Structure formats: C-alpha cells, structure tokens
Amino acid sequence: MTKTIELKGVQQRFHARGTAGGYLTAVDDASFTLSAEPAQVTSLVGQSGSGKSTIARNVLGLQKPTAGDVLYNGKDIFQLSRAEYDDYRRNVQPVFQDPYAIFNPFYRVDRVLWKAVKKFGLASTREAGLALIEESLRAVKLEPERVLGRYPHQLSGGQRQRVMLARVHMLRPAFIIADEPVSMLDAQVRKLFLDILLDFQRDHGMTTLFITHDLSTVYYLGGDVMVITKGVIVERGPVDTVMHEPSHPYTKLLLDSIPQPDPDQRWTDRIEVDELGEEEKAEAKLASTPETPVI
Numbered sequence: 012m013t014k015t016i017e018l019k020g021v022q023q024r025f026h027a028r029g030t031a032g033g034y035l036t037a038v039d040d041a042s043f044t045l046s047a048e049p050a051q052v053t054s055l056v057g058q059s060g061s062g063k064s065t066i067a068r069n070v071l072g073l074q075k076p077t078a079g080d081v082l083y084n085g086k087d088i089f090q091l092s093r094a095e096y097d098d099y100r101r102n103v104q105p106v107f108q109d110p111y112a113i114f115n116p117f118y119r120v121d122r123v124l125w126k127a128v129k130k131f132g133l134a135s136t137r138e139a140g141l142a143l144i145e146e147s148l149r150a151v152k153l154e155p156e157r158v159l160g161r162y163p164h165q166l167s168g169g170q171r172q173r174v175m176l177a178r179v180h181m182l183r184p185a186f187i188i189a190d191e192p193v194s195m196l197d198a199q200v201r202k203l204f205l206d207i208l209l210d211f212q213r214d215h216g217m218t219t220l221f222i223t224h225d226l227s228t229v230y231y232l233g234g235d236v237m238v239i240t241k242g243v244i245v246e247r248g249p250v251d252t253v254m255h256e257p258s259h260p261y262t263k264l265l266l267d268s269i270p271q272p273d274p275d276q277r278w279t280d281r282i283e284v285d286e287l288g289e290e291e292k293a294e295a296k297l298a299s300t301p302e303t304p305v306i
C-alpha cells in the first residue's frame with residue numbers, strides 16, 4: 012500500500028489577546044495529500060505568519076488541530092496503534108530551520124546519529140552502525156573524519172543541517188517535513204542542501220513537504236507548490252504553472268515581490284502583512300510554551 016499523509020479540513024486556532032473573539036485562526040480548512048509513490052517534492056510557500064510552521068507541526072503530530080484530521084495511511088495520527096505510531100515516527104521525519112536546537116551542546120554530534128541507529132535498530136554491531144553512519148555522512152557530502160567527534164558548535168550551520176540530513180538518509184523515511192531548512196544558509200550551501208533533497212527523492216524515493224517563504228527556492232526544487240496566506244491555501248499546482256500563470260492575486264503579489272537583479276528595475280513593492288500587527292503576533296507566539304520537538 013502506498014504511504015500517504017492527508018490533511019482534511021485542518022483548522023488551527025490559538026488564543027490571542029486583542030483579536031476578534033480572543034483567538035487567531037492560524038490555519039483554516041487546509042486539505043492536501045502527500046503520497047510516497049511516486050516520490051514528489053511539494054512546497055508550501057507563504058509570508059511570515061501565514062501558518063506554514065503550524066501546518067508542519069500538525070503533520071508531525073506536535074500540535075493537534077482544533078478541527079479536521081491529519082491522516083497517515085488513512086488513519087488519524089492521534090489515534091494510531093503502537094505499531095502504526097512507530098511506523099509513522101520512522102517514516103515522517105522533520106528537518107527544521109535551526110538544528111542547533113536539536114543537538115545537545117554537551118554531546119558530540121555523533122550522538123544524534125547513534126541514537127537513530129539504536130532507536131530504530133538499524134545495525135546489529137558497532138562496526139555495522141559506524142559503516143552506516145559514515146555512508147550517510149558521505150551521502151550528504153560530509154567527510155566523516157571531519158564531523159564525527161565534534162561538538163555542535165564546532166560545525167557550521169550548513170554542516171549541522173547536513174548531519175540532520177545524514178540522519179534522514181539512515182532512516183530512509185517515506186516523508187521529509189522540512190520547515191524553512193535553508194533560510195539560515197548562504198546561497199552555495201543552500202543549493203547543496205536542495206540538491207541533496209532532490210537526490211533523496213530520485214535515489215531513495217523520499218517525498219518532501221518543503222516549507223519556505225522563498226519563491227526562488229521553490230522554483231529550484233520544482234515539483235508542486237501550494238501558496239498559503241492568512242492560514243488559507245489559496246493556490247496549488249505544478250511550480251511552472253503557478254509561477255508563470257498565477258491565478259490568485261496573492262501569488263501574483265508574491266511573484267512581484269521577488270527582488271530583481273536589474274539595477275534599473277529596483278525592488279520597491281512591499282508585501283502587506285495580514286491584519287494582525289507584528290507585535291500582536293509576536294505576543295501571541297510568546298504566550299505559548301514552545302515544545303522542543305523530540306526526534
């Protein structure tokens with residue numbers, strides 16, 4: 012059976028002071044399906060505060076939607092049996108913007124890889140485990156001898172991100188949920204990271220939900236795109252079609268806001284953020300206690 016992740020009418024509300032009704036609708040009636048076969052890249056693009064990370068958290072089971080369903084292979088992820096849950100945890104892997112939050116600064120980076128080997132029983136001997144770790148580090152263009160034995164602060168942001176990709180490579184999940192994974196990386200390392208994701212799709216059949224505010228990254232990845240604004244997915248389709256023939260005014264606005272390298276054509280347009288002020292949004296976010304994702 013083809014593995015699937017399906018969102019059906021997902022709505023996420025948060026309590027927020029100073030808003031109409033005392034709550035904020037971060038995601039409204041979101042529905043889409045990700046399928047493991049054929050492997051695909053689907054991007055979710057929208058401005059800051061549009062609800063992208065909330066959808067990622069819903070898909071990863073870190074946030075239970077106020078309404079609607081998140082289904083894994085047709086079953087509600089919040090009601091999986093033990094065996095189904097284990098399968099889901101192995102096959103739906105996150106990659107976040109800042110992997111620094113996931114590494115424990117007191118342990119060498121090896122630990123995150125060895126934990127995956129042990130937790131998911133990937134090797135029966137230490138030698139086999141090490142061979143697997145080294146193979147996966149090489150698959151993400153890292154030299155094992157330059158990474159193993161180091162502490163997180165001794166690696167660059169791009170190297171830390173790729174250690175997380177090495178972990179994904181070891182697990183071979185059906186799905187990667189990548190939430191702004193390249194927004195802290197420079198252009199060259201960003202391209203390297205995106206190429207690795209495309210390799211994973213082509214060579215290992217991994218399907219990625221790629222969350223970003225950056226249309227040029229979406230364009231590079233290809234595949235399908237969903238455009239989200241104010242919690243609502245307003246447009247979706249193949250990247251080429253959406254980019255060249257956008258049908259929703261918001262998509263047109265996003266496209267118009269891409270800076271032009273032509274000095275005679277300066278970037279002057281601003282994108283208006285939604286009706287909540289930035290301060291209110293920041294306050295609403297602060298009011299909640301962020302959970303540290305456990306992987």
Ligand SMILES: Nc1ncnc2c1ncn2[C@@H]1O[C@H](COP(=O)(O)OP(=O)(O)OP(=O)(O)O)[C@@H](O)[C@H]1O
Pocket residue numbers: 025026027035036037057058059060061062063064065066224287292293295296298299300
């Ligand atoms: N736990 C929470 N409690 C209250 N409000 C929240 C919570 N999480 C998110 N929000 C609010 O929901 C809205 C959507 O936030 P979300 O983080 O999903 O947006 P985003 O598109 O990922 O933005 P960014 O790109 O800046 O991360 C924002 O207005 C945010 O302040």
